[in-house]
Amino acid sequence: MLSIIEQIKQGQLWDFPGGIHPPENKTLSSRTPIIQAGIPDELVLPLKQHIGTKGDILVAVGDQVLKGQPLTQSDMSMCVPIHAPTSGTVTAIEARTTAHPSGLTDLCIVIKSDGQDTWAPQTKIADYTAMEPGDLIDTIRLSGIAGLGGAGFPTGRKLQGSLGLTDIMIINAAECEPYITADDRLMQDYAQEVIEGIRILRHIVSPKLTLIGIEDNKPEAIKALEQCVTPEDNILIRVIPTKYPSGSSKQLVKLLTGREVPSGGRSSAVGVVVQNVGTAFAVKRAVVDGEPLIERVVTLTGEAFKDRGNVFARLGTPVAYLLDKYGYQPDKKYPRVIIGGSLMGFTLPHANVPITKITNCILTPKRRELPLHNHEMACIRCSACADACPSSLLPQQLQWYAKDKDYAKCEEYNLFDCIECGACAYVCPSEIPLVNYYRQAKAEIYARRQDEANAERAKQRFEAKQARFEREKAARENRFKKAADDRRKEMAATGGDDAVAAAIARVKAKQAAAATGQDADKKPAVAAAIARAKAKQAEAAKAGTTDTAQPDNSEMAKLREERKREARERKAAKLAAEQNASSDSAAEAAPSGDAKKDAVAAAIARAKARKAAQAGNADATENAAPAADAANNDADPKKAAVAAAVARAKARKAAQTGNTDAAENTAPAANAANNDADPKKAAVAAAVARAKARKAAQAGNADATEDTAPAADAANNDVDPKKAAVAAAVARAKARKAAQAGNADATENATPAADAANNDADPKKAAVAAAVARAKARKAAQEAAKAQEADKAEAPTNEPVVDSSNGDKASDANALNADASEPVDPKKAAVAAAVARAKARKAAQPVTDNDVSDVVPDTVPETAPDAVVETAAPEAIDPKKAAVAAAVARAKARKAAQEAAKLAAQEKNKEN
Incomplete structure (x- = not known):
């Protein structure tokens, strides 16, 4: 054979x-024979122009290259380098569209030709x-x-x-x-x-x-x-x-x-x-x-080309360059540029695609030359594709599985034996683009295989890494074990014990020593501290103290008491030095430069004067005022205000008992004490003094009224003009009351007293003081009205009878109208009205001696002014509360004015 x-x-x-x-x-x-296509101005060289992998780039942007110079390199047999088709400059390394059916981009080296076409060494x-x-x-x-x-x-x-x-x-x-x-x-x-x-x-x-x-x-x-x-x-x-x-x-x-x-x-x-x-x-x-591979023969054919033939085209030459040079005349309706032949070629997305090593033809057919097959129809199972397949495949089944993305079946039917010749698509009467389905399926399978290969490599690398870790761990353990064995052998040979056992024994010994207290010599400081603590606890137990955690503050308390005693002695010495001064001179010399201290001293003096008056000792009252004034120059302003309030309360009680001498001495003391005092506190004191004056007037004590008025006058020299006007109005109202009672002298002194009382006061505090004064004046007016009604019943006169209560309210209203420009908050006015109604109900009840309860708590003893200063100071006067009280007083005054007007009209009608 x-x-x-x-x-x-x-x-x-x-x-x-x-x-x-x-x-x-x-x-x-x-x-026609093959001719040279020439060198374009720009050449685009994809890194991958073959089956296999890309090479490593050897050039950079801006480098000068020569013809035939390698641009990439690789040691792999499945990778071949690319070379510069001509001499020039590398202008870019970037992604460009390549000659591939997918129309995707790939990394390319762009060279600008210098026109010299200079060869590198060959x-x-x-x-x-x-x-x-x-x-x-x-x-x-x-x-x-x-x-x-x-x-x-x-x-x-x-x-x-x-x-x-x-x-x-x-x-x-x-x-x-x-x-x-x-x-x-x-x-x-x-x-x-x-x-x-x-x-x-x-x-x-x-x-x-x-x-x-x-x-x-x-x-x-x-x-x-x-x-x-x-x-x-x-x-x-x-x-x-x-x-x-x-x-x-x-x-x-x-x-x-x-x-x-x-x-x-x-x-x-x-x-x-x-x-x-x-x-x-x-x-x-x-x-x-x-000569490396830098050019190849390319067929330029198709009826759209004017000059058809074969040319030597440099790799990287744009297709557009060849189209322009050889007279491309595109079809008007369906222009097409195909890379490859009519059966295995593919249409380019655009003409800026470079020539590569596998580009053998550029086909530009006319529509009548190569008809379009754009109308895919259903398969009629004619088997023409199977008869035309040179690889003896089943194109129909492959197309079904590829379309269904059943890639396992595609491989089972030997998809990769397809040479993509396009014979099946050529003979298909349904115009099904079978090759396109096969190409897409192959690309997907290639991608999946690559992913699986990458995953397998990653798995192998991970397993190798884990195996290395295990080997290193075993080696370390063996090394440590060998070292321990060698140590034991060495210690056994030298007669020593195991080092590990010895260390464990030492630790246990330390723990036992700590448990039995044998470690005290190593920690003397800790032991001493514990001993001291136990000794203290024992002493506390002997003394009967159960709570050893509380500190002993007895020494500090003794120190505080000693400091208080020294302060009292210093104050007594100052009082002794000033006892021989007269009441008037003491009032003038009392200010020490500190307005707050002088006010406190004056308040204490007034309190002591009232005590002396109650005991009938007028001389003691005169001497006590300057002494108290000097003793309390350093007192707290808030406590001084409280003390002053207590003093005024006691003075009112003394006036009610008919002790005019005490009232006379108390008024000048308060007048002198508040000349340089804090304006706010002085205003409060003046208001209280005016209230006392009204009570004294009701009792018929003209002398007390005369002394109280100058006191209020001196206390408020620097008051705000608006508030001064209010005070003046109040004073005038008091004068009218005194006139009704037949006390002309009290009326004369009340007006200057009100004018002077608010000269130096703070506007807010002055308003509070004025409100308090008006409230008390209304109470006194109600009592005076009752007495007048009794007198009228016994001996009527020809003069018009005016209700003193309403007259008082009317006068207060007139005084408030003088300050009508002062703004009033509607919300606060509502609150003030509610408070006024509550106080009105209280005013209907008999007036007691506890009228000062709004300023001084009821629990303050009358005989301990010092205590009052210390305990009642935090409750002295709140500016917000004072403002509310003033608003309430103004509301009541307006109501009283309305009632007084009505009564006056009625009296006039009776007289007529």
């Missing part, structure tokens, strides 16, 4: 299933036969050569995998796809260089037989190759029938050798290696001429 090689030499050919015979349309571009090999195959493979790889037939598989990697396994080497010159004539013109114009490249490949692979497979529609190329081949080359040219896709690697192997490449395998699995004609030409240029 003849061997395969013998059968081939005898001219036997085989066939593959399926295939189609579309219109070739090759004569559009195959009639390495030429004069005699490649003297070199080892491995060195030649490295040269081919570093020259950036990949399969130029369309797949882009790295040539160096394919040759490396074929060493020692190849019986037959096939040079693919079929170029079966319609419109493409790049290989045809290359063989016609550069047949000698193509044959030289085949010889280099034969030297590397060392096959038993070399075949050139070429279709019978290329007679000029066949003739050119036959003229260049010699008998010593052992190269056979086999002409095969024109059938699509006979140019596919697996189908060509089947045609020429009868061997079938297994599913998922490569041609090297059956002892065959396949290289393209363009690849052989590039190998010759790289090895013999020292």
Whole structure:
């Protein structure tokens, strides 16, 4: 039986299933020789132009590069570098749209040409036969050569995998796809260089037989190759029938050798290696001429091109540059630019896409030349696709699973055996773009496989890391264990104990010593502190004290008592030095420069004077005032105010008992004490004095009224003009009351007293004082009215009778009308009215001696003014409460004025 090689030499050919015979349309571009396309101003070089991985970038933006200079590098066999197609400057390294069916972007190096086209240093090999195959493979790889037939598989990697396994080497010159004539013109114009490249490949692979497979529609190329081949080359040219896709690697192997490449395998699995004609030409240029792959032959065809043919285009040349240079006239209705042939090509999203190593054709068809198939219809299950498939697949089922994204089924039906020739889509009557479904499914499967591979690598790295940690942990434990064993052995050899056991024993000994108190000598300070604490507790227990936690403040209390005693002695000394002064001179000399202290002293003096008056000792009263004045210069202003209030209360009691001498002495004391006092406190004192004067007038004590008026006059020298007007009105009302009682002298003294009482007072406090005075005046007026009614009943007169109570209210109203410009808050006025009604109910009751309860608490003893100063001071006078009281007083005054007016009208009517 003849061997395969013998059968081939005898001219036997085989066939593959399926295939189609579309219109070739090759004569559009195959009639003219290859020409240079020129150098554009800008070249865009994608980093990945082949099957495999990207290289590492060697240049940066702004670098000057030379023609043929490598731009990337890599030590991997599946990565080939790219080179500068011309000399120029790197202007950008960025993402640009690449020649791919997806239309996506990829990282690219952009070079601006300088127009010089200067070569970098070249390495030429004069005699490649003297070199080892491995060195030649490295040269081919570093020259950036990949399969130029369309797949882009790295040539160096394919040759490396074929060493020692190849019986037959096939040079693919079929170029079966319609419109493409790049290989045809290359063989016609550069047949000698193509044959030289085949010889280099034969030297590397060392096959038993070399075949050139070429279709019978290329007679000029066949003739050119036959003229260049010699008998010593052992190269056979086999002409095969024109059938699509006979140019596919697996189908060509089947045609020429009868061997079938297994599913998922490569041609090297059956002892065959396949290289393209363009690849052989590039190998010759790289090895013999020292030129890396920087340009390739590209077919420019289609009716939209004015100048059609084949050109040497530099890698990175924009398609738009070729379209403009060769007279592209787009179709008006459906302009299209296709990379590749009419069956395996894809339409570009735009023309700014660069030429790459796998770009063999630019097709620009007219609409009538290549009709559009945009109306996908339902599959009619005609099986035409299955009959046309050269790989014996089931295109219909694959399309279903791909559309349903059932990628497991796609792999089960051998999706990756599809060569994407497009024969199935070409014959489909429903115009289903089957190849597009297959490409999309393949891309998704590739992506999933990559993710799984990455996950597997990550898992392996994690497991390796964990294993390393475990090994390191075991090593540490073994090292510690060995060290401990060595220590024990050493201690046993030297007669010592185990160090760990000794340390544990020491710790236990310390704990036992602490529990039994044996550690006291090491901590004497702590022990001493505990002992002292226990001693104190024992003493407290002996003394009968149960709460040892409370501190003993007896010493501090003694110190405070001693300081109080010394203060009292100093005050007594000052009183003794001033006892010989008269009451008037004492009142004038009493101020010590501090208004608050003088007011306190005056208040204490008045309190003592009232006590003396009650006992009938007028002389003692006169001497006590200056003494108290001097003793309390340093008192607190609030306490002094309280004391003054208490003094005024006692003075009213003394006046009621008929002690006029005490009232006479008390008034000058208060007058002198408040000349330089705090304006606020002075105003309060003046108001209280006026109240006392009214009570004294009701009792018929004219002398007391005369003395009280000047006291109020002196207390308020600097009062606010508005408040002074109010005080004057109040004084006038009192004068009218005194006139009704027949006491003309009291009326004369009341007016200056009210004028002087508020000169220095604070406006707010003065208002409070005036309100208090009016309230008490109304009470006194009610009592006087009762007495007058009794007198009228006994001895009626011709003079008009006026109700003193109402007259008092009327006078108060007149006084308040004098200050009508003073604003009143409506809310406060409402509150004041409510308080006034409550006080009115109280006023209806008999007036007692506790009229000062609003200022001084009822619990304050009358005989202890010092105590009053200390205890009642916090309740002296609140400004807000004073304002409320003043508002209430004004409201009552207005009501009283209205009633007085009515009564006066009635009396006049009676007289008339």
